[in-house]
Amino acid sequence: MIPLSYYLMLSAVLFAIGMGGVLLRRNAVAILLSVEIMLNSANLNLVAFSRYVAPHEASGQIFALFVMAVAAAEVAVGLALILMIYRNLQSVNLDQFNIFKW
Amino acid sequence: MGDTVSLVIFFALAAMAVASAIMVVTGRNLFHAAMFLGAHLLSIAGFYFLLNAELVGILQVFVYVGGVVVVVLFGIMLTAQITNVRLTSAMEQRWVTVVSLIGLVGLLAFVVRDTVFRISEMAPVEDTTSFIGRLFMTDYILPFEVISILLLAALIGAVVIAREEGGK
Numbered sequence: 001m002i003p004l005s006y007y008l009m010l011s012a013v014l015f016a017i018g019m020g021g022v023l024l025r026r027n028a029v030a031i032l033l034s035v036e037i038m039l040n041s042a043n044l045n046l047v048a049f050s051r052y053v054a055p056h057e058a059s060g061q062i063f064a065l066f067v068m069a070v071a072a073a074e075v076a077v078g079l080a081l082i083l084m085i086y087r088n089l090q091s092v093n094l095d096q097f098n099i100f101k102w
Numbered sequence: 103m104g105d106t107v108s109l110v111i112f113f114a115l116a117a118m119a120v121a122s123a124i125m126v127v128t129g130r131n132l133f134h135a136a137m138f139l140g141a142h143l144l145s146i147a148g149f150y151f152l153l154n155a156e157l158v159g160i161l162q163v164f165v166y167v168g169g170v171v172v173v174v175l176f177g178i179m180l181t182a183q184i185t186n187v188r189l190t191s192a193m194e195q196r197w198v199t200v201v202s203l204i205g206l207v208g209l210l211a212f213v214v215r216d217t218v219f220r221i222s223e224m225a226p227v228e229d230t231t232s233f234i235g236r237l238f239m240t241d242y243i244l245p246f247e248v249i250s251i252l253l254l255a256a257l258i259g260a261v262v263i264a265r266e267e268g269g270k
Binding site for chain 1: 105108109112116119120123124126127132135136139142143146149150152153154155157158161162165166169170173174176177178180181195196199200203204206207210211214215219220221222224225226227230233234237238242245249252253256257259260261263264266
């Protein structure tokens, strides 16, 4: 069987890639895509632990399904916010969205 | 399934997942980035099948590749800045970010190496779909209802936020 640590390392790398996208991109939609990568790496961890640590319970899979539902809601609300920002500023670059700055 | 076969599948899927994730994060064309996100999500679904989580894998394909990617494509087209997105922030910020991310991965590798996980030798659940369905209706009934209310609230909230101001 594939060692559990392989899955953990893979999802750590994917999480880091997604986080790099969140920190470095300007475009709000690109940041949303990177957040999806991060959520998926967490999901991969949950399912891998479910398979290796408690394979007869499947509770990790249920957690992964909840995360998926929340991620879908997050995309819907996030894109609505991005559309709103675009309508007001004609841009989705977050460095131009600084009206909350004091 | 033999060990070698599953290892080969694992590494093929891992290469696909990492490569497509990098393409999503670094690509200049947002439309292409969304397509690569679809490929990334499909490879993650492959891992779920490898881990005997068929229901999660199928739902990954339905919800993410079928739903989320399409919604994101709508968002990209509606905001109309498809090509030539200026990629990143200032250079110094980029280097700090890359160094700290490498540090994060190194720290996690250290933790994973030194932790002893209690690997169970039990056989996985045979029929995950009916098993999880039963759990949703018994032990996890409250979270299940809460998540339905959350989804309803997100749906209404998205419509309210995205609506033209003043309404029609």
